[in-house]
Amino acid sequence: MSNTIDKRGGIRQGAGRKKGSGKFGEPTKVLRVPESKVSEVQAWLNLSKSQSKAGVKASTFSEVELGISINKSQQECSEFAWYLPANDVNFIEIPLYSHKVVAGFPSPADDYIEQRLDLNEKLIRNKEATFLLVVQGDSMQKIGIKDGDTLIVDRSLEPKDGKIVIAALDGELTVKRLSMKSTGTWLVPENDDYPPILVREESDIVIWGVVTSAISQF
Amino acid sequence: MSNTIDKRGGIRQGAGRKKGSGKFGEPTKVLRVPESKVSEVQAWLNLSKSQSKAGVKASTFSEVELGISINKSQQECSEFAWYLPANDVNFIEIPLYSHKVVAGFPSPADDYIEQRLDLNEKLIRNKEATFLLVVQGDSMQKIGIKDGDTLIVDRSLEPKDGKIVIAALDGELTVKRLSMKSTGTWLVPENDDYPPILVREESDIVIWGVVTSAISQF
DNA sequence: TAGCTTGATTTATGTAACCGTTTTCATAGT
DNA sequence: ACTATGAAAACGGTTACATAAATCAAGCTA
Numbered sequence A, B: 001m002s003n004t005i006d007k008r009g010g011i012r013q014g015a016g017r018k019k020g021s022g023k024f025g026e027p028t029k030v031l032r033v034p035e036s037k038v039s040e041v042q043a044w045l046n047l048s049k050s051q052s053k054a055g056v057k058a059s060t061f062s063e064v065e066l067g068i069s070i071n072k073s074q075q076e077c078s079e080f081a082w083y084l085p086a087n088d089v090n091f092i093e094i095p096l097y098s099h100k101v102v103a104g105f106p107s108p109a110d111d112y113i114e115q116r117l118d119l120n121e122k123l124i125r126n127k128e129a130t131f132l133l134v135v136q137g138d139s140m141q142k143i144g145i146k147d148g149d150t151l152i153v154d155r156s157l158e159p160k161d162g163k164i165v166i167a168a169l170d171g172e173l174t175v176k177r178l179s180m181k182s183t184g185t186w187l188v189p190e191n192d193d194y195p196p197i198l199v200r201e202e203s204d205i206v207i208w209g210v211v212t213s214a215i216s217q218f
Numbered sequence C: 001t002a003g004c005t006t007g008a009t010t011t012a013t014g015t016a017a018c019c020g021t022t023t024t025c026a027t028a029g030t
Numbered sequence D: 001a002c003t004a005t006g007a008a009a010a011c012g013g014t015t016a017c018a019t020a021a022a023t024c025a026a027g028c029t030a
Helices: A002-008 A035-055 A070-076 A099-103 A119-123 B002-008 B035-054 B070-075 B119-123
Strands: A028-034 A081-085 A130-134 A150-154 A164-169 A172-181 A184-188 A197-199 A206-217 B028-034 B081-085 B130-134 B150-154 B164-169 B172-181 B184-188 B197-199 B206-217
Touching: A028 A035, A028 B035, A035 A164, A035 A206, A035 B028, A035 B035, A172 A206, B028 B035, B172 B206
Parallel strands: none
Antiparallel strands: A028 B028, A081 A130, A130 A150, A150 A206, A164 A172, A164 A206, A172 A184, A184 A197, A206 B206, B081 B130, B130 B150, B150 B206, B164 B172, B164 B206, B172 B184, B184 B197
């Protein structure tokens, strides 16, 4: 009935979605971007979107919050979260103990240590070109990369056939194995539920870097 | 005179500016960008514009191999190789860069970084009680622990039900999931090809520690 | 009456369109 | 032949619009 409908009409304060409820959580502007950069920009925006979510709360603007709660932020990321390795990794002494002593049974905390090492050194080769990503999704599960794992990505390495790479594809970052065959270049997931993706000449896929390590935390 | 003007009109091949003569050198698309990121994106676009003009190609690799090859020593251990974390992990400053510093956009190697982290801090909670093991075997493959992976083990954590633990069993170290049921305490591999192991009262199984992380290197 | 449905209202977001500017070409005038 | 002028085409910033998503209030149903 038109009568019924009429009664529903009218201005209503507080109706509608809330401000800042969009995916960026803030007002937006329109920008013109060269075509080749579009997917890269989008990917980055998605990334920093999840980053700010991870920040703390929807505290409207102050971004001062950034605590060191890495773990928390992992859970909330839409696609990835990313970090950089610590800036200034000192060279730490690495005492070498004989590995034969190993037999000495349960207490490794004592003197017969093999070797001490700095995880940063072990895992990061090119500090300046390395960053960390937290995975979401299971497209690489066959090689043990699981949802929530942290990837160490080196941008200075050349993406070669067979390497695990981070690619910006249609504005989204993905982890895939790079495969260069006679049939062309492919991005291959390590999960039979997902199809390989052909990288065409004209496609706007950008390789961000090569994955050197994957870290699972329990 | 209108006559004069008319003669000048009409379609004229080749007239007008050339394609790609704009500041980006290619066609553009409009994107919506959150306000706080606008200047950042613009800065990056300008940056990469001038770079490509300058013809600076990213040289494929520009790195000197770091000498300390941890990997070698991994191979020599019979069951596991082990290491301790670096002794003296300093608290490293974690610079928070202002987003005004902008610089390189998708290149995290540059300055506009949100957060840096120290892998030691991220992965090691109790430095004194932590050591590293290199896995041999595939008994935990279902949760992504593969042969050759490095485990971070914390001896100070209490082995609880469901935790991944390192157990010394008949003189051999193994990784298993600890399961405490009414049927008793079990060490359960994450691989259907291996049987769970019942831990009897009198058995000489010693739990060395709880696995907090697993690292795969590619 | 509680919960579901429906339509209105408000914000969000991708895209088309608009319009002044810039670059280039062709013709007219000198 | 050289310059001035206007048209054509692309550029790029901005506005406008259409559709989607989120939220509220009133009506409806059980």
